[in-house]
Amino acid sequence: MPDDGQDHIGARLRDIRKRRGLTQRGLSDASGISISWIRKLEQGEQQDTRLETARKLATALGVSTTRLIAGHREDDADEATRERWEPVRHALTSAASDRRTDEAPTVDGVRAALRAALPLFSGDRFAELLPVLPPLLRDAHALAGLDPRGRHLQGRLLQLTGWLMVQTRQFDTAETALARAMDDAADRLDGAAIASTRCWLLLRRGRLAEARALSVRWSDDTEPRLSRATPAELSAWGWLLLRASAAAVRDNESDVARDTLRLAHAAAVAMGREFTPDGDFLRAFGPTTVIFKRAENAMVEEEPDRVLSLSTHIPTSGHRPTSNNRNRHLLDVARAHLMKRRPADAFAVLRGVWSDAPEWLPNQRYARDILSDIIARRRTMTPEMRAMADVLGVPM
Incomplete structure (x- = not known):
């Protein structure tokens, strides 16, 4: 009714x-x-x-x-996804009661386990990550109350878990993980990285004003002197500026979006190249990252020609096939082809992303919408389109 x-x-x-x-x-x-x-x-x-x-x-x-x-939010994960990740949610909320007194974790052991799990996070290898993450969360929690180093390890793991929950559209769980991560931040730059991930969560939930306010506050607090800034400082500041720009362009503040992008570009120029501070893939930043986000803003403003033009300036090498920034950009490229009435080109781009990031793509509503539009423009579907539609949950 x-x-x-x-x-x-x-x-x-x-x-x-x-x-x-x-x-x-x-x-x-x-x-x-x-x-x-x-x-x-x-x-x-x-x-x-x-x-x-x-x-x-x-x-x-x-x-x-x-x-x-006011109140818009992206669709939460479906019941099957939530059920699949229930052990992780349980470990987040019940770590203390699940602690195993006969197997006391050590800082070195948890640090080594977290280092071994990083490729699973960065590679979107969800099936391999699922059995590893709950015990790692429990061990980190057991250490956090005993050793400051353990607390900082837990903060890092909680940020990664929050990022993963955003990736799989489990937004309430992500809120919980990121709030706890901020409490365990090792220093100002760790806090800025966690704030950047939370800004992404707020953007996904349509809470644009909150995302912009948070990113601006943290970018003001972390703004470095460019002539002497470290790569870690440039990355933290640059990413917060990119979040502020993303919030502004979605909120019809195009001038503000352009201004913050210019500042992010200045940080990228000072960086000189794509760089990953401390090997942390979530903090990877540089000129190519800024181009990715410039193209994303152009797509929000429905400028497909600009998206396709910017894509030609992105190096074909240097980014992992599983890079979320790369693949998110490729979805913009696919959408741009579709807006230019080139559905075959759009599907070819989607097919490439599906091949490179098969566990990432099904979690992208954007990909589902693009494929729905491609199908709507065709009289018949190829077997490959049908297979992708099944994977992305596109009704036929």
Whole structure:
């Protein structure tokens, strides 16, 4: 039944539209969103919509996306995914009660285990990571109360776990892990890295104003003197600026987004090349990373030609096939081809990402939306398209 309350996006949409003196047809023409979808939103038949759709409507109405969406969140993981990762959630919330007194962990042992698990995180090797992570969380928790070094190890592991939970769309669990990670941060730069991951979580949940405020506060606190900054300082500052830019562009603040990107570019120039401080893949930063995010902003603003142009400036080597930044960029490239009415090229890009990152792709709603649009433009589907549709959960 339609919702008669005033908390759903449709009520805000209807109110702002009428204040602007626009009919539903006029808003549809200005935004490119179908009038039927606008009607469903305003009548409460649909309680939420994609962030991309909300941004188009907000742009047409001349308001911030934040004002319109209030409460939007990306879809949480499905029940099968949540069930699969239940041992990790249990280890996060019940580590103390599961502690094994007969097998006391050591700092060196946990550090070595965490080092061995890093390639599983960075490579999106979820099936291999799943049995390893719960006991590692329990051991780190056991150490945290006994040794400051153990506490800092736990903070690092909790950040990785929070990142993993965002990756698999388990957002509430990610909130828990990242809040605890911040309590265990070893120093200011560790705190900045955790804050950057939390900004990503907030962006995924559509909490744009919070993401921007958090990234700006931390970037102000960590801004280095470029002439003497270390790579770790440049990476921390640069990533926070990229998060601020991502929040601003999604909130229809294009000038702010460009300004913060320019500062991030300055940090990347000072870095000189792609660099991974302390071997931490989450802190990898440099000129190519900035190009990735510049292209992402261009896609948010629906500039496919700019996305494709920027992609030509990205080195073909130097990034792992499992690099999330690389693969997220390739989804933008696929979307750009689709907007240029080249569905075959779009699918070829998707196929490459699927081959390189088979466990990462199914967790990307963006990939599912792109494939849905490709299928909608074809009369028949190839066997490979059907197989990918099954993997991504695209209805046929």
